[in-house]
Each structure stands twice: as structure tokens, then as C-alpha cells.
Amino acid sequence: MWLSKQKLVKSTQFLVLNTLFLLWASIAQAETLLVEKKRFTTKDFETVSGKVIKQVDVGWESYGELNKDKSNVILITHFFSGTSHAAGKYAESDPIPGYWDAIIGPGKAIDTNKYFVISSDTLVNANVHLPNVITTGPSSINPDTGKPYALDFPVVTIRDFVNVQKRLLDSLGIKKLHAVVGASMGSFQALEWSIAYPDMVERMASVIGVGQMDAWTIAMLEHWAAPIRLDPNWNNGNYYSGKPPLQGLSQTASLIAQTAMAPAGFNFSTQKFPTWDAAPLQDIRNNFQMVDWLKGRGDQRAAMQDANHILYLVRASQLFVAGHNGDFEGSMKKIKAKTLFLPAAGDLLLSPKLAKAAHDLRVKQGGNSQYDEIPGIWGHLDGIFSISQKADVLSKFLEK
Amino acid sequence: MWLSKQKLVKSTQFLVLNTLFLLWASIAQAETLLVEKKRFTTKDFETVSGKVIKQVDVGWESYGELNKDKSNVILITHFFSGTSHAAGKYAESDPIPGYWDAIIGPGKAIDTNKYFVISSDTLVNANVHLPNVITTGPSSINPDTGKPYALDFPVVTIRDFVNVQKRLLDSLGIKKLHAVVGASMGSFQALEWSIAYPDMVERMASVIGVGQMDAWTIAMLEHWAAPIRLDPNWNNGNYYSGKPPLQGLSQTASLIAQTAMAPAGFNFSTQKFPTWDAAPLQDIRNNFQMVDWLKGRGDQRAAMQDANHILYLVRASQLFVAGHNGDFEGSMKKIKAKTLFLPAAGDLLLSPKLAKAAHDLRVKQGGNSQYDEIPGIWGHLDGIFSISQKADVLSKFLEK
Numbered sequence: 001m002w003l004s005k006q007k008l009v010k011s012t013q014f015l016v017l018n019t020l021f022l023l024w025a026s027i028a029q030a031e032t033l034l035v036e037k038k039r040f041t042t043k044d045f046e047t048v049s050g051k052v053i054k055q056v057d058v059g060w061e062s063y064g065e066l067n068k069d070k071s072n073v074i075l076i077t078h079f080f081s082g083t084s085h086a087a088g089k090y091a092e093s094d095p096i097p098g099y100w101d102a103i104i105g106p107g108k109a110i111d112t113n114k115y116f117v118i119s120s121d122t123l124v125n126a127n128v129h130l131p132n133v134i135t136t137g138p139s140s141i142n143p144d145t146g147k148p149y150a151l152d153f154p155v156v157t158i159r160d161f162v163n164v165q166k167r168l169l170d171s172l173g174i175k176k177l178h179a180v181v182g183a184s185m186g187s188f189q190a191l192e193w194s195i196a197y198p199d200m201v202e203r204m205a206s207v208i209g210v211g212q213m214d215a216w217t218i219a220m221l222e223h224w225a226a227p228i229r230l231d232p233n234w235n236n237g238n239y240y241s242g243k244p245p246l247q248g249l250s251q252t253a254s255l256i257a258q259t260a261m262a263p264a265g266f267n268f269s270t271q272k273f274p275t276w277d278a279a280p281l282q283d284i285r286n287n288f289q290m291v292d293w294l295k296g297r298g299d300q301r302a303a304m305q306d307a308n309h310i311l312y313l314v315r316a317s318q319l320f321v322a323g324h325n326g327d328f329e330g331s332m333k334k335i336k337a338k339t340l341f342l343p344a345a346g347d348l349l350l351s352p353k354l355a356k357a358a359h360d361l362r363v364k365q366g367g368n369s370q371y372d373e374i375p376g377i378w379g380h381l382d383g384i385f386s387i388s389q390k391a392d393v394l395s396k397f398l399e400k
Numbered sequence: 401m402w403l404s405k406q407k408l409v410k411s412t413q414f415l416v417l418n419t420l421f422l423l424w425a426s427i428a429q430a431e432t433l434l435v436e437k438k439r440f441t442t443k444d445f446e447t448v449s450g451k452v453i454k455q456v457d458v459g460w461e462s463y464g465e466l467n468k469d470k471s472n473v474i475l476i477t478h479f480f481s482g483t484s485h486a487a488g489k490y491a492e493s494d495p496i497p498g499y500w501d502a503i504i505g506p507g508k509a510i511d512t513n514k515y516f517v518i519s520s521d522t523l524v525n526a527n528v529h530l531p532n533v534i535t536t537g538p539s540s541i542n543p544d545t546g547k548p549y550a551l552d553f554p555v556v557t558i559r560d561f562v563n564v565q566k567r568l569l570d571s572l573g574i575k576k577l578h579a580v581v582g583a584s585m586g587s588f589q590a591l592e593w594s595i596a597y598p599d600m601v602e603r604m605a606s607v608i609g610v611g612q613m614d615a616w617t618i619a620m621l622e623h624w625a626a627p628i629r630l631d632p633n634w635n636n637g638n639y640y641s642g643k644p645p646l647q648g649l650s651q652t653a654s655l656i657a658q659t660a661m662a663p664a665g666f667n668f669s670t671q672k673f674p675t676w677d678a679a680p681l682q683d684i685r686n687n688f689q690m691v692d693w694l695k696g697r698g699d700q701r702a703a704m705q706d707a708n709h710i711l712y713l714v715r716a717s718q719l720f721v722a723g724h725n726g727d728f729e730g731s732m733k734k735i736k737a738k739t740l741f742l743p744a745a746g747d748l749l750l751s752p753k754l755a756k757a758a759h760d761l762r763v764k765q766g767g768n769s770q771y772d773e774i775p776g777i778w779g780h781l782d783g784i785f786s787i788s789q790k791a792d793v794l795s796k797f798l799e800k
Contacts, residue, residue: 049681151684215670215690216663222691223658226651230630237684251626258623263616263751270615276719276726281449284551284715290615291622315684319676326676348748351663 033088033097033105033112035061037132040120042167048324051154054143058164059134060120063087063104064112070174074110074398075165076100076119077182077189079384080313081126081256081301083133084119087112090132100183102388109391110398115178120168122161122189124153124312126305138237138308150308151237157316158188159324162196165189179203179398180337183383184350185313188320191358194337195323205340205397208374208383210350211358212321212328217350220259225314227251228307237308246299249307254298262346262379270294322358332361338368340397342390344382345373370397433488433497433505433512435461437532440520442567448724451554454543458564459534460520463487463504464512470574474510474798475565476500476519477582477589479784480713481526481656481701483533484519487512490532500583502788509791510798515578520568522561522589524553524712526705538637538708550708551637557716558588559724562596565589579603579798583783584750585713588720591758594737595723605740605797608774608783610750611758612721612728617750620659625714627651628707637708646699649707654698662746662779670694722758732761738768740797742790744782745773770797 037059045053061084066073076086079099087104089097103109104117124137138153169177180201182190187209194204210217228234231248239245258266273290280286287295323331339362343355352373362369372393376382387394437459445453461484466473476486479499487504489497503509504517524537538553569577577600582590587609594604610617628634631648639645658666673690680686687695723731739762743755752773762769772793776782787794 153684155681155684157681213675214663214667215673215675216658216661216666218675218688219658219666219670219690219694222688222694223651223655226655227626227630230627230648230651232632248630251623251630255623255626258616258619261616263614266616266619267614270619273615274726275613275615275618276721276724280715281555281557281719284553284555284711288618288622288718290619294619294622311684315680318688319681321676324676326674 035088037061039134040168047154048157048159049155056136058121062118064116066116072115073174073177074115074117075177075180077186079184079186084121086119103391109395123156124309126309128306129304139306148240158192158320161189162192177201181205183207191322194335195331198334198336201337204337207342208344210354218318221314221318225311245307246302250298250302253301254294259349260380265378333365340370342372345375347380349380435488437461439534440568447554448557448559449555456536458521462518464516466516472515473574473577474515474517475577475580477586479584479586484521486519503791509795523556524709526709528706529704539706548640558592558720561589562592577601581605583607591722594735595731598734598736601737604737607742608744610754618718621714621718625711645707646702650698650702653701654694659749660780665778733765740770742772745775747780749780
């Protein structure tokens, strides 16, 4: 009922087109974009919070070829629930390609015939039980104790994610980034890159991002963390020798899934489930079908994730203010890159107003900045689902 | 940062004016609007779900005088976390008056010099530990067992809330409602009244309401319930002889508080708290100050509430579709009342689109319907905080 018929037809057309495009893209790249996960290890990593992590391991992957003078590098930074797997497939038999396969590949907006595209798993990546994810966080073994860090792992920030990526690029002899592009939490990293290493970053594209957290978003992210802490199996983070807090983690995952969607997209996804139903009327212990569907998605996610890692990702996101010193305006002044801010018009999680504020500040400070909005019914998720609608904007920005 | 300076000045002006108005209203009514809580008891109440509750007790209060022919009655139906206390004070020393005191009282939009205004606590009211609340729900004693019902209490619906109110009005000999007016969950009851008893309701005002639930809202309400179920003290609803699930309940209350607010209002309320802070950077166990502030509000609420009652209120709200038979359009056709739909423009919980859909259907069906939006920075809560901005619209609607 939130979708007029006209809009529904348009959305359906769009979905069909999008599916066809993904199918075509998937066929087009099946031969060329088989990707391999690699491991990067670095020692004695000092965090923004002033702690030292003795050994950091993260996974990374790349698409396209690094040119001779190493001037064709585009770094892709991933979102909260994401991994380095931005495009391609690890094996022909993978059911779906990486999350931004619609715009990364040969001849696509981020053209792997031209660019060497690289992406790495962040510190405290959520998906520790996915076979291709390599990360370091509270579930990792603390070399001082021989046991998992649990909550003794230091709080890490978006700047720390960036600094690990810097070490990875250093190890490859890369000294310039043609661009850094990221969605959501990936946009925080992209923006932070342009402030931490302004001489290195030529272009920065922030997709469904913000320049800094506001109180509302900090508090909303805390609601994501709360179900984990309420699960008795969580046990103050010490569950590695017992049962993990899967119920709390599943609830967290399903709350994240919902807050990342706008009502129109959610209702479209769940249209086969009735909103008036006999079972939930008959007994308080029964659920609505769309609630069970959402719980099922939460359970699937939870099976791949580590609960403490989610708490650390929440904290890293809550602490995000460009520059990581509380001086937003001063930090933004350091940027030398051309910038593009591309929020989703219907985003209820990270409001376009926050991206607009960052863009406006860049313009006020005399920066070269561009602003556009991704249309769609999915809200925050339009940054992934509807990104191909802004393929032209992105490819032109990369040529600028 | 969501609030431009201009908007901030306007909002501050508005808040100051609103406070002055409330102060004036509070002085104006201090002598006249002292209200008394009364008890209504009814037997053998059959629910929509086909169960019988042997005894129902609810509290009620009224403002103004019932005229001779009992033709001046306005029923006020309360929201999710609310009670019958819509206006006035129980004692001169009460720190604040009822929630809609800005529009209910002598000379106000709902003028108690003209109208007999009546309001009652719903079934399964949340605030069972507030001294002036009288309700019947899972915390009540089941006469068959001599113990609290817990989850054996039947699922109740908005229609059941209405049917209890109908018995209360019957007991007072009231056969006509000049109007029924409610906010949020109160709007569901108001609309349901106009369908269940179309010949009795002359005017229906739905404030921050909808005509029926959509999947997104049903799922969001489930997230409100989840923290209670995760708290080990909840114990499948059987906690009445032990410790109540206060941690889960507090998290539920703070999530409700946040989802009822739009970012601009939330940020305005929490502007004294830093968004970049040393404590949460130093240890994952530390909180942001605005998170502690919100948790504190949750704790205060939880101390007054019963967890199972919240689960039943969630279910009653999830099951809401005008008419309670799944036939939204057919049910809306039964309405004979003049209707007014008054959502909040910035509502992120119950979108204005849902109220607009109900209004548009009324118009399409040839009904006399009016639509307007409450402006403000508070989102859903503008239906309470900013209602005086639509005092004229309401008072004119009551004269129509």
C-alpha cells in the first residue's frame, strides 16, 4: 500500500532489468572475473586508542591488473556486514558474485580493463565463519594469553581500518590511489583515507555515507548491539569455549536488515505474507509469517558472524567523525581529492542530509565536490541494490 | 548538524512558546481540571480471538460535564505507552498534566466547557505499576488458577479495546459520540470505533495514525518485543514470582523512545552530549553519554511497566487493520463519521503515507474526510509535543 501501482510497475521493471543486467554481468564476467582471496599480515599495529595489536591478519582480493607505474589503483572499502568480496566469484559455482559486481568488472563503471581494483576485509570483520574471510578481532587468539581476546581486544576505529589498508598498499608498493570508493561504513573509510593521506588520494566517492555521526545514529547503532548483550550466552563476551549468543546475534542481524531497508522495499520483499493472520491472533507465542521470514534471515547471518565482532563494528561506526579528532571542519579542510557524495534518496539509516552536510562543507571550503542521490525503494540498501543506476555518474567521476 | 541555524532558532522559539503555553495552560487549569481516576468492571468479555475474560477492570477519567441528553461526549483513546490521563492533574502537586493538556481543557481546542471528555486505560495497558493505572492483562490474576495469567491471557486486539470502552459508555447511558480522537495506537481505536459502531460515532480524528499495518511496521514492532524475550528473567512470561525482565524491558522502552523520534528532535534533545568521546574509545565496555541518557529513560519507563503487557500491546498493534477482518476497504466503507487524518510530517514510525492512504480511500468511497500534517522536528512524537499547532484544525473539525 506504500507503493502506488505505477511505482510498483516501475520497481518491478527496474528489478527485472536489474536481474537481467546482473545475469548478463554475471555471464560476461564468468570467464574473466574469477578472484582469489589472499592474506596480508602485519606486526605491531598501533590503534587510534593507543593500544598495540601484535599481529594483524586481513584478507584481500583484486580485480584487473596493476599498471607499471602503479597509477591505476582503485581501493574499494566495504560496508558493516560486508567483506572484501566486492566483485567476481571465487569459483564458477558460486551462486552470486560480489556485492558491487554490477559496477566493477571489464567495461563496467569501475572498469577492470583500466583499473587495478583492490579490496580488503576490515579489522573486526563480522563474518568470521565465512570461509573466505580473514580478519583480526576479539575472536582472534591473543598471543599474550593463547586465548581469544574477547573484550580485551582494543576498540578500533575507521581510521584503524584505513591504516591497515595503508600497510597493505605499502607492501604492494602502491603510493597513489586513483580513487577510493566505499558504501556505508565503507564510505567512512573512503572519506577517512582522503583526510589521513590527502596526498595519496586523487578521488573519493562516498556512497550512502556521512561525514560524521550524529547522536541519533550513534543511539540507533547501540540498539543493534543491545540484543547480543541481552543473550545470556554472550557472558560478557566470553563465549568462545561455550555456546555463542546466536539468539541475540540473530535478532541483531534482523534489526540491521530492517533498519537498512525503507518501508517500500521491505513491503515489496514481503508482499506474499499476510498482514492479517489467524496464527498470531490465536496465541501470543505465534509469529506473523514476515516476522519468521526476517528471523530466518537473521539466523542465516548469525551463523556466519561473531557477536563480539559486531559490537566492535558498532563502536567503530559510532566513533566515526572524519579525521577522528572531533574537529570535523578542520579535518575536512585537509582533503585534496575530488569528492563525490552519493547517498540514497530514501535512506532512513544514514540520512542524505548528513552526506549533503559533508558535501556542502567541502564546497564552502573551496573543494571540488559533487553530490547526487540514488533513487529507489530500498532506502539505505539502494547503495547496493540500485547502484547501477548511477554507473554513469561514477564512471565520469573516475575520468574527471 | 541536521538542524540549520535558522531551523534551530525556529525550533527553540517553538519550544519556548510551547513551554510557555503549557505553563499557561497548566496555571489556567490548575483550579478547574483536577481529575479523578475511576474503576470500571465488566464480566464475561468475549475477545475477537474467541476467548472469554471472566472479569475486566479498567480505569477511566473525565473532564467537563455530561449534558442532559448525553450528546456532548468526546472519547479520547490513548497511545501505546500512554494511559487514560489525557489532561488535567490528579493532584495540584503533580509535576506535569496529562499528555494532551495543551488541547483538552476549558477554552481549549477540545473545550471542556462544551464537551464531556472521557478516556480509559486500555486492556493490557503497559504501565501497571503506575498508581493511577487500572488494567487487565497477563499480570492480572486468572480467576481459574488464582495466579497471574502470564501468556495464557488471550491475544487482544484494538477492537477488543474498543469493545471494553463501549461497555463503559453503555454503563453511563451514552449512546452517541460527538467525536472520538486518538493518537498513534489511540488513532487505531478511534478509527475502529467508527467502523465497529458507525451509527454512534459522529466524528473521528486519527492523529499520527494509520488505517492498517504494513509489513514493515509489523516487523519493526517485533523488534520492540525482542529484547524482552531475550532477557533470561523473562522466562517465557513466567516471572511474577521472581525477578521481572527489567534489562530487556528497559531496552525495549529505549528502542520505542528512539523509533518514536525523528533524528532532528533526538539530536536536539541530546545536544549537550559529545558525539566524539574518550570513554567509548578507550574500552568497548564504556558507553557514549547519550546512550546512557537513553538507557536511563528506558530504566525509568521499565520500572512502571510490565514486560508481558508490552508484548500484548505489540501484538494488538501488529494485528491492526481497520475492521479486524482483513477486509480493509470493505470495513472503511462502513464509516458514517466525518473523519480527520492528522499524521506528523516527519514521522518515521507510522509514515504519513499510511494515513494518507486511509484518507484517500475515504474520499474515494465518498466519505467526508479531511487531511492535514503536523509539522515539527520530533517525528512521531509531534502528535503529542506539537499538537497545539493544529489546535485550530481540531476545534474547527469538532464544530463541523
